[in-house]
Amino acid sequence: xxxxxxxxxxxxxxxxxxxxxxxxxxxxxxxxxxxxxxxxxxxxxxxxxxxxxxxxxxxxxxxxxxxxxxxxxxxxxxxxxxxxxxxxxxxxxxxxxxxxxxxxxxxxxxxxxxxxx
Amino acid sequence: xxxxxxxxxxxxxxxxxxxxxxxxxxxxxxxxxxxxxxxxxxxxxxxxxxxxxxxxxxxxxxxxxxxxxxxxxxxxxxxxxxxxxxxxxxxxxxxxxxxxxxxxxxxxxxxxxx
Numbered sequence: 748x749x750x751x752x753x754x755x756x757x758x759x760x761x762x763x764x765x766x767x768x769x770x771x772x773x774x775x776x777x778x779x780x781x782x783x784x785x786x787x788x789x790x791x792x793x794x795x796x797x798x799x800x801x802x803x804x805x806x807x808x809x810x811x812x813x814x815x816x817x818x819x820x821x822x823x824x825x826x827x828x829x830x831x832x833x834x835x836x837x838x839x840x841x842x843x844x845x846x847x848x849x850x851x852x853x854x855x856x857x858x859x860x861x862x863x864x
Numbered sequence: 865x866x867x868x869x870x871x872x873x874x875x876x877x878x879x880x881x882x883x884x885x886x887x888x889x890x891x892x893x894x895x896x897x898x899x900x901x902x903x904x905x906x907x908x909x910x911x912x913x914x915x916x917x918x919x920x921x922x923x924x925x926x927x928x929x930x931x932x933x934x935x936x937x938x939x940x941x942x943x944x945x946x947x948x949x950x951x952x953x954x955x956x957x958x959x960x961x962x963x964x965x966x967x968x969x970x971x972x973x974x975x976x977x978x
Binding site for chain 2: 797
């Protein structure tokens with residue numbers, strides 16, 4: 748069974764501070780994808796980043812970066828130099844990669860990020 | 865290129881009634897998944913449709929059913945509505961076998977059961 752845990756319920760920062768969101772997952776599959784989505788108050792889930800289980804290279808995309816560590820089953824996400832527009836709920840999600848499992852996302856409970864000016 | 869669209873945006877129903885929600889996938893996508901998101905929680909997987917058949921299902925009762933049409937659009941039906949069915953219902957689309965492993969979500973339908 749899959750499980751995704753986001754232990755942080757809410758994080759409050761002042762604009763320009765960095766924000767790191769934690770995500771720990773459980774899966775019995777050896778091949779899977781991990782995702783981060785942003786959900787602003789409008790409700791739509793916005794895709795941010797994804798990482799597959801067989802590539803542990805960490806990357807940076809603009810103000811976003813992520814740290815995937817398979818040994819500790821963690822997939823942490825960092826927003827650098829936060830802005831007020833980053834205020835939203837952020838979800839970590841996992842999907843196993845077998846043909847019959849793809850697309851069944853297991854989401855964490857979400858972390859509310861509040862960025863104040 | 866239109867993304868995932870859902871209708872209606874909001875819906876208010878009475879306990880015991882039935883409801884139908886609709887979803888059109890992103891252009892080029894052939895798989896539609898439905899999720900229920902209760903207030904303050906993460907989305908929960910309901911089921912997934914591919915080639916007009918239910919391919920995967922989460923832990924939801926049979927009151928939740930769906931359909932996929934030849935044009936890949938989909939409907940979610942909920943019978944005998946309960947107060948606990950009040951939630952944001954999200955539709956997501958993806959392409960099986962495309963190798964891209966992306967899933968895009970629609971804006972959701974907010975269902976209120978009174």
